[in-house]
Amino acid sequence: MNQELKNQIISCFAEDWGRPSLQFQTCEKIFDYLLSRPINQLTHLTYNVFRKAIGDEYSIIELLKATQYLCGDRVPILSLHFEIADEDDSYLDINDDDMRYAKETGKLVHPRTGEYIEDYEDKVLIYFKPSCLVNEVKKN
Amino acid sequence: MHEDLERALKTLKNFQDDVAGIGYFPDRMLVKNYEEFVSILYNDIDKIVTGMERNSELRQEESEDHLTIQVKENLHHMGYNSVHDEKIGGHCDLVIKKYDWLWIGEAKIFDSRGYTWLHDGFQQLTTRYSTGGYKNSQGGMLIYIRKANAKKIMEKWKTHLIDNNKDANDLNAFDFLENSLTFYSEHSHQRTGLAFKVRHIPFCLHFDPKK
Numbered sequence: 001m002n003q004e005l006k007n008q009i010i011s012c013f014a015e016d017w018g019r020p021s022l023q024f025q026t027c028e029k030i031f032d033y034l035l036s037r038p039i040n041q042l043t044h045l046t047y048n049v050f051r052k053a054i055g056d057e058y059s060i061i062e063l064l065k066a067t068q069y070l071c072g073d074r075v076p077i078l079s080l081h082f083e084i085a086d087e088d089d090s091y092l093d094i095n096d097d098d099m100r101y102a103k104e105t106g107k108l109v110h111p112r113t114g115e116y117i118e119d120y121e122d123k124v125l126i127y128f129k130p131s132c133l134v135n136e137v138k139k140n
Numbered sequence: 141m142h143e144d145l146e147r148a149l150k151t152l153k154n155f156q157d158d159v160a161g162i163g164y165f166p167d168r169m170l171v172k173n174y175e176e177f178v179s180i181l182y183n184d185i186d187k188i189v190t191g192m193e194r195n196s197e198l199r200q201e202e203s204e205d206h207l208t209i210q211v212k213e214n215l216h217h218m219g220y221n222s223v224h225d226e227k228i229g230g231h232c233d234l235v236i237k238k239y240d241w242l243w244i245g246e247a248k249i250f251d252s253r254g255y256t257w258l259h260d261g262f263q264q265l266t267t268r269y270s271t272g273g274y275k276n277s278q279g280g281m282l283i284y285i286r287k288a289n290a291k292k293i294m295e296k297w298k299t300h301l302i303d304n305n306k307d308a309n310d311l312n313a314f315d316f317l318e319n320s321l322t323f324y325s326e327h328s329h330q331r332t333g334l335a336f337k338v339r340h341i342p343f344c345l346h347f348d349p350k351k
Binding site: 016017046047048060061064065068069070071072073074075076080082096099100103119120121122123124125126127 | 146147148149150152155158159161162165166167168169170172213216217218219220221222237238
Protein backbone atom coordinates (compact mmCIF):
# COMPACT_ATOMS: atom_id res chain seq x y z
CA MET A 1 0.00 0.00 0.00
CA ASN A 2 1.26 3.45 -0.92
CA GLN A 3 0.41 5.02 2.42
CA GLU A 4 1.69 8.45 1.44
CA LEU A 5 -0.59 8.65 -1.60
CA LYS A 6 -3.50 7.31 0.43
CA ASN A 7 -2.94 10.02 3.05
CA GLN A 8 -2.77 12.70 0.35
CA ILE A 9 -6.14 11.61 -1.01
CA ILE A 10 -7.73 11.57 2.44
CA SER A 11 -6.26 15.01 3.09
CA CYS A 12 -8.07 16.25 -0.02
CA PHE A 13 -11.36 14.83 1.32
CA ALA A 14 -10.73 16.64 4.61
CA GLU A 15 -9.82 19.92 2.89
CA ASP A 16 -12.83 19.84 0.59
CA TRP A 17 -15.55 18.57 2.92
CA GLY A 18 -14.23 19.20 6.42
CA ARG A 19 -13.35 16.43 8.82
CA PRO A 20 -15.39 14.69 10.24
CA SER A 21 -18.45 15.69 8.19
CA LEU A 22 -20.83 13.06 6.87
CA GLN A 23 -19.67 13.91 3.37
CA PHE A 24 -16.04 13.36 4.34
CA GLN A 25 -16.97 10.03 5.88
CA THR A 26 -18.90 8.98 2.78
CA CYS A 27 -15.88 9.63 0.57
CA GLU A 28 -13.49 7.95 3.00
CA LYS A 29 -15.70 4.85 3.33
CA ILE A 30 -16.01 4.48 -0.44
CA PHE A 31 -12.23 4.84 -0.73
CA ASP A 32 -11.67 2.26 2.03
CA TYR A 33 -14.05 -0.12 0.28
CA LEU A 34 -12.15 0.23 -3.02
CA LEU A 35 -8.89 -0.48 -1.23
CA SER A 36 -10.26 -3.46 0.69
CA ARG A 37 -11.34 -5.51 -2.34
CA PRO A 38 -9.44 -7.06 -5.24
CA ILE A 39 -9.86 -5.01 -8.41
CA ASN A 40 -11.60 -7.89 -10.19
CA GLN A 41 -14.45 -7.65 -7.66
CA LEU A 42 -14.95 -3.95 -8.36
CA THR A 43 -15.89 -3.98 -12.03
CA HIS A 44 -19.54 -2.98 -11.67
CA LEU A 45 -20.11 -0.57 -8.82
CA THR A 46 -23.63 0.82 -8.47
CA TYR A 47 -25.24 3.01 -5.82
CA ASN A 48 -26.63 -0.15 -4.21
CA VAL A 49 -23.16 -1.66 -4.00
CA PHE A 50 -21.82 1.50 -2.37
CA ARG A 51 -24.78 1.70 -0.02
CA LYS A 52 -24.16 -1.83 1.21
CA ALA A 53 -20.47 -1.08 1.54
CA ILE A 54 -20.74 2.14 3.52
CA GLY A 55 -23.89 1.55 5.56
CA ASP A 56 -27.41 2.92 5.76
CA GLU A 57 -26.59 6.05 7.73
CA TYR A 58 -25.56 7.84 4.53
CA SER A 59 -28.33 9.18 2.30
CA ILE A 60 -28.60 8.96 -1.48
CA ILE A 61 -27.76 12.70 -1.55
CA GLU A 62 -24.44 12.08 0.21
CA LEU A 63 -23.75 9.17 -2.10
CA LEU A 64 -24.51 11.22 -5.23
CA LYS A 65 -22.30 14.05 -4.01
CA ALA A 66 -19.49 11.65 -3.22
CA THR A 67 -19.57 9.81 -6.54
CA GLN A 68 -19.68 13.05 -8.55
CA TYR A 69 -16.71 14.34 -6.55
CA LEU A 70 -14.73 11.09 -6.75
CA CYS A 71 -15.13 10.92 -10.54
CA GLY A 72 -13.80 14.45 -10.96
CA ASP A 73 -10.34 15.74 -11.74
CA ARG A 74 -9.68 16.80 -8.17
CA VAL A 75 -9.50 13.30 -6.65
CA PRO A 76 -10.16 10.89 -9.53
CA ILE A 77 -10.58 7.54 -7.82
CA LEU A 78 -13.70 6.46 -9.74
CA SER A 79 -14.52 6.39 -13.43
CA LEU A 80 -18.06 6.69 -14.77
CA HIS A 81 -19.51 4.17 -17.24
CA PHE A 82 -22.78 3.77 -19.12
CA GLU A 83 -24.89 0.72 -19.82
CA ILE A 84 -28.36 -0.36 -20.77
CA ALA A 85 -30.43 -3.30 -19.54
CA ASP A 86 -30.95 -5.95 -22.21
CA GLU A 87 -33.88 -8.34 -22.62
CA ASP A 88 -32.43 -11.14 -20.50
CA ASP A 89 -31.64 -8.92 -17.50
CA SER A 90 -28.04 -8.62 -18.60
CA TYR A 91 -26.40 -5.26 -19.18
CA LEU A 92 -24.73 -3.96 -22.31
CA ASP A 93 -22.02 -1.34 -22.13
CA ILE A 94 -22.40 1.88 -24.09
CA ASN A 95 -19.12 3.48 -25.03
CA ASP A 96 -18.38 7.16 -24.48
CA ASP A 97 -18.41 7.99 -28.21
CA ASP A 98 -21.93 6.60 -28.57
CA MET A 99 -23.00 8.61 -25.53
CA ARG A 100 -21.47 11.76 -27.02
CA TYR A 101 -23.31 11.10 -30.26
CA ALA A 102 -26.53 10.68 -28.30
CA LYS A 103 -25.96 13.96 -26.47
CA GLU A 104 -25.42 15.79 -29.75
CA THR A 105 -28.24 14.21 -31.75
CA GLY A 106 -30.69 12.91 -29.16
CA LYS A 107 -30.29 9.47 -30.72
CA LEU A 108 -28.66 6.53 -29.02
CA VAL A 109 -27.96 3.37 -30.97
CA HIS A 110 -28.66 0.11 -29.17
CA PRO A 111 -25.32 -1.71 -28.85
CA ARG A 112 -26.78 -5.10 -29.84
CA THR A 113 -29.67 -4.40 -32.22
CA GLY A 114 -28.35 -1.21 -33.82
CA GLU A 115 -31.78 0.37 -33.47
CA TYR A 116 -32.38 3.81 -32.01
CA ILE A 117 -33.43 3.82 -28.38
CA GLU A 118 -36.38 6.08 -27.61
CA ASP A 119 -36.04 8.36 -24.55
CA TYR A 120 -32.55 7.10 -23.94
CA GLU A 121 -32.03 9.16 -20.78
CA ASP A 122 -34.69 7.02 -19.10
CA LYS A 123 -32.89 3.83 -20.06
CA VAL A 124 -29.19 4.53 -19.86
CA LEU A 125 -27.81 3.58 -16.47
CA ILE A 126 -24.57 4.62 -14.85
CA TYR A 127 -22.09 2.56 -12.91
CA PHE A 128 -18.56 3.04 -11.66
CA LYS A 129 -15.16 1.39 -11.66
CA PRO A 130 -12.06 2.24 -9.64
CA SER A 131 -9.61 4.41 -11.54
CA CYS A 132 -5.89 3.76 -12.01
CA LEU A 133 -5.27 6.03 -9.02
CA VAL A 134 -6.72 3.30 -6.78
CA ASN A 135 -4.28 0.82 -8.31
CA GLU A 136 -1.46 3.25 -7.59
CA VAL A 137 -2.47 3.38 -3.93
CA LYS A 138 -2.73 -0.42 -3.75
CA LYS A 139 0.80 -0.95 -5.06
CA ASN A 140 3.43 -1.99 -2.56
CA MET B 141 -36.46 3.42 -5.34
CA HIS B 142 -35.60 0.57 -7.69
CA GLU B 143 -31.85 0.43 -8.28
CA ASP B 144 -32.10 0.71 -12.09
CA LEU B 145 -34.44 3.69 -11.84
CA GLU B 146 -32.13 5.33 -9.31
CA ARG B 147 -29.09 5.18 -11.57
CA ALA B 148 -30.82 6.21 -14.80
CA LEU B 149 -29.40 9.33 -16.41
CA LYS B 150 -32.72 11.12 -16.24
CA THR B 151 -33.12 10.44 -12.53
CA LEU B 152 -29.85 12.22 -11.77
CA LYS B 153 -31.45 15.44 -12.99
CA ASN B 154 -34.16 15.10 -10.33
CA PHE B 155 -31.51 15.68 -7.69
CA GLN B 156 -30.23 18.95 -9.15
CA ASP B 157 -31.61 21.05 -6.31
CA ASP B 158 -29.96 18.86 -3.68
CA VAL B 159 -26.66 18.09 -5.38
CA ALA B 160 -25.16 21.04 -7.23
CA GLY B 161 -23.92 20.08 -10.67
CA ILE B 162 -25.31 16.54 -10.65
CA GLY B 163 -27.41 17.14 -13.76
CA TYR B 164 -24.30 17.89 -15.81
CA PHE B 165 -22.19 15.23 -14.11
CA PRO B 166 -22.22 12.69 -17.00
CA ASP B 167 -21.75 15.48 -19.56
CA ARG B 168 -18.74 16.72 -17.62
CA MET B 169 -17.21 13.25 -17.91
CA LEU B 170 -17.79 13.18 -21.67
CA VAL B 171 -16.30 16.52 -22.74
CA LYS B 172 -13.96 16.10 -25.67
CA ASN B 173 -12.77 19.61 -26.45
CA TYR B 174 -12.01 22.91 -24.76
CA GLU B 175 -15.26 24.60 -25.84
CA GLU B 176 -17.39 21.82 -24.34
CA PHE B 177 -15.34 21.93 -21.15
CA VAL B 178 -15.93 25.67 -20.78
CA SER B 179 -19.60 25.39 -21.71
CA ILE B 180 -20.28 22.88 -18.93
CA LEU B 181 -18.08 24.83 -16.53
CA TYR B 182 -20.32 27.86 -17.10
CA ASN B 183 -23.44 25.82 -16.37
CA ASP B 184 -21.80 24.73 -13.14
CA ILE B 185 -20.63 28.24 -12.22
CA ASP B 186 -24.18 29.50 -12.82
CA LYS B 187 -25.41 26.96 -10.24
CA ILE B 188 -22.83 28.23 -7.77
CA VAL B 189 -23.79 31.86 -8.41
CA THR B 190 -27.45 31.03 -7.78
CA GLY B 191 -26.55 29.28 -4.54
CA MET B 192 -24.44 32.16 -3.27
CA GLU B 193 -27.06 34.74 -4.21
CA ARG B 194 -29.68 32.84 -2.19
CA ASN B 195 -27.73 33.65 0.96
CA SER B 196 -26.61 37.16 0.12
CA GLU B 197 -27.34 38.35 3.67
CA LEU B 198 -24.38 36.23 4.81
CA ARG B 199 -22.02 37.75 2.27
CA GLN B 200 -22.05 41.43 3.12
CA GLU B 201 -18.72 41.52 4.94
CA GLU B 202 -16.81 38.80 3.13
CA SER B 203 -13.62 39.70 1.30
CA GLU B 204 -13.04 39.19 -2.40
CA ASP B 205 -10.71 36.29 -1.60
CA HIS B 206 -13.21 34.69 0.75
CA LEU B 207 -15.97 34.84 -1.86
CA THR B 208 -13.68 33.39 -4.52
CA ILE B 209 -12.61 30.60 -2.18
CA GLN B 210 -16.29 29.68 -1.80
CA VAL B 211 -16.58 29.44 -5.57
CA LYS B 212 -13.47 27.27 -5.65
CA GLU B 213 -14.78 24.99 -2.89
CA ASN B 214 -18.09 24.53 -4.69
CA LEU B 215 -16.19 23.62 -7.86
CA HIS B 216 -14.13 21.11 -5.86
CA HIS B 217 -17.34 19.47 -4.69
CA MET B 218 -18.35 19.01 -8.33
CA GLY B 219 -14.96 17.42 -8.94
CA TYR B 220 -13.17 20.32 -10.63
CA ASN B 221 -9.45 20.75 -10.24
CA SER B 222 -9.62 24.40 -9.23
CA VAL B 223 -7.04 26.52 -7.45
CA HIS B 224 -7.21 29.93 -5.81
CA ASP B 225 -4.21 32.25 -6.00
CA GLU B 226 -2.13 30.08 -8.33
CA LYS B 227 0.85 31.80 -9.94
CA ILE B 228 0.51 32.01 -13.72
CA GLY B 229 2.02 35.31 -14.76
CA GLY B 230 0.87 36.63 -11.39
CA HIS B 231 -1.50 35.45 -8.70
CA CYS B 232 -4.68 34.34 -10.46
CA ASP B 233 -7.88 34.41 -8.45
CA LEU B 234 -9.31 31.20 -9.85
CA VAL B 235 -7.64 28.64 -12.10
CA ILE B 236 -9.38 25.54 -13.42
CA LYS B 237 -7.46 22.85 -15.25
CA LYS B 238 -8.51 19.73 -17.10
CA TYR B 239 -6.01 17.84 -19.24
CA ASP B 240 -3.97 20.72 -20.71
CA TRP B 241 -6.99 23.02 -20.90
CA LEU B 242 -6.96 26.12 -18.77
CA TRP B 243 -9.66 28.54 -17.68
CA ILE B 244 -8.81 31.54 -15.52
CA GLY B 245 -11.21 33.72 -13.58
CA GLU B 246 -10.43 37.17 -12.23
CA ALA B 247 -12.57 38.25 -9.29
CA LYS B 248 -13.44 41.81 -8.36
CA ILE B 249 -15.81 43.36 -5.84
CA PHE B 250 -17.67 46.25 -7.45
CA ASP B 251 -17.26 49.08 -4.94
CA SER B 252 -16.34 52.75 -4.81
CA ARG B 253 -13.38 52.12 -7.12
CA GLY B 254 -15.98 51.63 -9.83
CA TYR B 255 -15.49 50.55 -13.41
CA THR B 256 -11.79 51.43 -13.53
CA TRP B 257 -11.23 48.78 -10.87
CA LEU B 258 -13.11 46.22 -12.95
CA HIS B 259 -11.10 47.24 -15.99
CA ASP B 260 -7.87 46.70 -14.05
CA GLY B 261 -9.07 43.15 -13.43
CA PHE B 262 -9.99 42.66 -17.07
CA GLN B 263 -6.52 43.76 -18.12
CA GLN B 264 -4.87 41.49 -15.56
CA LEU B 265 -6.89 38.58 -16.89
CA THR B 266 -6.31 39.26 -20.55
CA THR B 267 -2.75 40.61 -20.63
CA ARG B 268 -1.05 39.06 -17.61
CA TYR B 269 -2.61 35.73 -16.60
CA SER B 270 -4.12 34.16 -19.70
CA THR B 271 -1.88 32.58 -22.30
CA GLY B 272 -4.36 33.25 -25.11
CA GLY B 273 -3.48 29.92 -26.73
CA TYR B 274 -6.18 27.69 -28.14
CA LYS B 275 -6.27 25.72 -24.89
CA ASN B 276 -6.81 28.89 -22.87
CA SER B 277 -8.95 30.92 -25.22
CA GLN B 278 -11.62 31.79 -22.67
CA GLY B 279 -11.73 33.29 -19.19
CA GLY B 280 -14.12 34.93 -16.81
CA MET B 281 -14.66 38.05 -14.75
CA LEU B 282 -16.35 37.21 -11.45
CA ILE B 283 -17.97 40.47 -10.35
CA TYR B 284 -19.30 40.57 -6.78
CA ILE B 285 -21.98 43.27 -6.59
CA ARG B 286 -23.35 44.39 -3.23
CA LYS B 287 -24.92 47.53 -4.63
CA ALA B 288 -28.52 47.65 -5.91
CA ASN B 289 -29.47 47.20 -9.57
CA ALA B 290 -26.85 44.79 -10.85
CA LYS B 291 -28.32 45.01 -14.36
CA LYS B 292 -27.57 48.72 -14.60
CA ILE B 293 -24.06 48.16 -13.23
CA MET B 294 -23.38 45.41 -15.76
CA GLU B 295 -24.67 47.57 -18.61
CA LYS B 296 -22.44 50.44 -17.55
CA TRP B 297 -19.51 48.05 -17.20
CA LYS B 298 -20.10 46.78 -20.73
CA THR B 299 -20.15 50.37 -22.07
CA HIS B 300 -16.99 51.23 -20.12
CA LEU B 301 -15.25 48.13 -21.48
CA ILE B 302 -16.15 48.94 -25.08
CA ASP B 303 -15.27 52.64 -24.73
CA ASN B 304 -11.88 51.86 -23.22
CA ASN B 305 -10.93 49.31 -25.85
CA LYS B 306 -12.08 51.16 -28.97
CA ASP B 307 -8.69 51.35 -30.57
CA ALA B 308 -7.21 48.13 -29.29
CA ASN B 309 -7.81 44.52 -30.11
CA ASP B 310 -11.21 44.86 -31.83
CA LEU B 311 -13.19 44.20 -28.68
CA ASN B 312 -16.82 43.22 -29.16
CA ALA B 313 -19.39 42.62 -26.47
CA PHE B 314 -22.50 40.56 -26.88
CA ASP B 315 -25.36 39.56 -24.63
CA PHE B 316 -26.03 36.14 -23.24
CA LEU B 317 -29.66 35.51 -24.05
CA GLU B 318 -30.34 33.00 -21.27
CA ASN B 319 -29.24 35.46 -18.59
CA SER B 320 -29.49 39.15 -19.36
CA LEU B 321 -27.22 40.08 -16.44
CA THR B 322 -24.30 38.24 -17.97
CA PHE B 323 -22.45 39.19 -21.17
CA TYR B 324 -19.48 38.08 -23.19
CA SER B 325 -16.64 40.10 -24.65
CA GLU B 326 -14.27 38.93 -27.33
CA HIS B 327 -11.08 40.50 -28.59
CA SER B 328 -7.76 39.55 -30.16
CA HIS B 329 -5.46 38.36 -27.46
CA GLN B 330 -2.39 40.58 -27.21
CA ARG B 331 0.04 37.66 -27.02
CA THR B 332 -1.32 35.25 -29.62
CA GLY B 333 -3.66 37.30 -31.77
CA LEU B 334 -6.28 34.56 -31.34
CA ALA B 335 -9.80 35.45 -30.27
CA PHE B 336 -10.10 35.53 -26.48
CA LYS B 337 -13.59 35.31 -25.05
CA VAL B 338 -14.47 36.52 -21.56
CA ARG B 339 -17.69 35.81 -19.74
CA HIS B 340 -18.60 38.64 -17.35
CA ILE B 341 -20.45 36.99 -14.48
CA PRO B 342 -22.20 39.10 -11.84
CA PHE B 343 -22.88 37.75 -8.37
CA CYS B 344 -25.88 39.81 -7.19
CA LEU B 345 -25.22 40.04 -3.46
CA HIS B 346 -27.15 43.22 -2.61
CA PHE B 347 -29.09 42.84 0.64
CA ASP B 348 -31.16 45.67 2.03
CA PRO B 349 -34.54 44.44 3.24
CA LYS B 350 -37.09 47.17 3.85
CA LYS B 351 -38.89 45.17 6.49
